[in-house]
Amino acid sequence: MRQDTRAALLNSAEDLVRRRGFDGVSFADLADGIGIRKASIHYHFATKGDLSLALIDRYRVVFLDRLAAINANTTSASARLLAFLDLYRIAAEAGRSLCLCVALSVTQQALPAKTRNLLAQFHRAVAAWLETVFRLAQSDGTVRAVTDPRAEAQAALAQVEGAQIMARSAADPARFEAAIDTLRNRAL
Known part of the structure; x- marks a missing residue:
């Protein structure tokens, strides 16, 4: 029962935070x-800070597993990029929600140092994954105009996270779509 209660708390907290x-x-x-x-x-x-740490730790594992699944189920850079965009689109829930990483990033000053550090590790891991996608794009040619995979990865991550914030603030999923159009349209 205790583990079920913990899981229920984490599920409820994640939904509310998002x-x-x-x-x-x-x-x-x-x-x-x-x-x-x-x-x-x-x-x-024990504290709300402990809750934040457990939330991002669990979210990080789940999200990185989803990225691994994208790698396992797709072979082209464009398919991987489009699947990545879908992860953020689904998490945005038509402008009603944010990914947990985005929701926590917006209020970093309220988080303990351990949570901020784990959140930064999460962002580095996602950016590294995106960098491999853009490196693959340079060799398979399925994403247009890739010149600097590292810079592309940083820009893509900022673009999808910013797109979620825009869609949420306007309660309009079209804002998310408009903001990621440049990325989506580069996929062949």
Whole structure:
């Protein structure tokens, strides 16, 4: 039961953070959401900072597994890039939500150093994965005009994360699509 409660807390917290931001979530919200006493949450997470660390750690593992699955299921750089864009599109939930990494990035000042460090590791890992996609694009020719894979990776990551923020702030999924059009249109 304890592990189920922990998982339920993490699931509820992730959903709330993605929709409200980290600052907009309290232990009282979590307790109400899964039907436990607020004090019981402290058994699993002593502080809200501990919760943030558990959230990004779990999210990092899941997201990197999704990137590995993209590699396993696609062979071209363009297919990988398009699948990557789909991950962010799905997470945006038609402008109602943000990826957890984006939601936490927006309120980094509220996070403990350990969480900020893990979030930075997450971004480095995703950027490194994107760099391999753009390096593959240089050899397979399925993404137009790749000159500097490292710079392309950094720009692509900023573009999709910024696109989510734009779509969320306007509650308009078309804003996400418009913001990533330049990336999508480069895929052959």
